[in-house]
Amino acid sequence: MKELQERILREGQILGNGILKVDSFVNHQVDAALMDLCGREFARRFAHLGATKVLTAEISGIAPALTTALHLGLPVVYARKTKPITMPDQVYLTLAPSHTKGRMVELIISPEYLANHERVLIIDDFLASGATILGLVRLAEAAGATIVGIGALIEKTFEGGRDALKHLNLPVESLASITSLDDNKITFAD
Numbered sequence: 001m002k003e004l005q006e007r008i009l010r011e012g013q014i015l016g017n018g019i020l021k022v023d024s025f026v027n028h029q030v031d032a033a034l035m036d037l038c039g040r041e042f043a044r045r046f047a048h049l050g051a052t053k054v055l056t057a058e059i060s061g062i063a064p065a066l067t068t069a070l071h072l073g074l075p076v077v078y079a080r081k082t083k084p085i086t087m088p089d090q091v092y093l094t095l096a097p098s099h100t101k102g103r104m105v106e107l108i109i110s111p112e113y114l115a116n117h118e119r120v121l122i123i124d125d126f127l128a129s130g131a132t133i134l135g136l137v138r139l140a141e142a143a144g145a146t147i148v149g150i151g152a153l154i155e156k157t158f159e160g161g162r163d164a165l166k167h168l169n170l171p172v173e174s175l176a177s178i179t180s181l182d183d184n185k186i187t188f189a190d
Contacts (some may be wrong), residue, residue: 001041001175004153005188007034008014014181018128018159026153027060027138039067040174041125042151045173048049049148053077053114055140057096057107057132060125064153068090068123077114079107079139084126088112096135099128107135109143123149127152128172130161137168154178157189 013021025031042064050073056065057079069076083091083106092109114120120140124133133150140147147170155161155174156183165172177189 001038002016002032003034003037004176005190007031008154008176008178009186012186016052018156018181020154020156020178020181020186022154026063030063032063034066035063036070038064038153039069040071041175042068042173043071046149046151046171049117049121049171050115051148052119053121053145055079055109055114055120055122055136056124057081057136061123064125064151065123068121068151072121074121075113077109078110078151079136081105081107083108092139094135094142096131096137097129098132107132107139109139111143114140114143114145118143118145119148120145121149121151122147125153127155127161127165127172128159130159130164133161133165149173151175162180166168 011097015021052063054069054076055148065076087110094107098105122136149171152174155177157179179189180187
């Protein structure tokens with residue numbers, strides 16, 4: 001998606017070790033208009049799948065998941081990283097490594113909001129190694145839900161995430177595919 005690529009080139013910062021900082025428009029400060037465009041594009045690409053819920057991980061996945069859900073007319077469920085006291089004792093929980101945090105994080109969903117009849121579309125900010133998305137897949141499967149598709153704003157193809165998801169036999173869409181961050185330069189697949 002041209003608008004997202006242009007913004008990544010203009011404001012994205014390469015921090016080394018495969019980390020691309022997009023805090024000024026996705027991960028800390030959110031450009032609502034850009035996220036709306038991204039959500040509209042995801043909705044266009046995934047409309048035919050019959051999803052009943054959009055699933056993401058807090059916090060950076062919430063903006064693109066929310067705008068996608070808005071354009072599809074669906075609710076969003078996001079996996080929490082800490083269990084609040086308002087959540088029931090019995091939850092769906094899995095662990096996933098966080099590249100930016102440098103440690104394992106919990107992903108937790110209340111069974112109140114994800115059930116076995118759901119058709120789940122997973123939307124996240126990044127597809128890198130695929131670990132977080134696979135964690136979301138495990139949570140949906142634990143609930144008995146059916147995953148119908150996976151979308152990521154930004155895919156770092158050099159980290160192998162798409163290959164890690166291949167066994168799921170699901171449509172995987174990214175709006176900006178980055179093939180390299182070498183030599184302090186962002187290179188897109190297009």
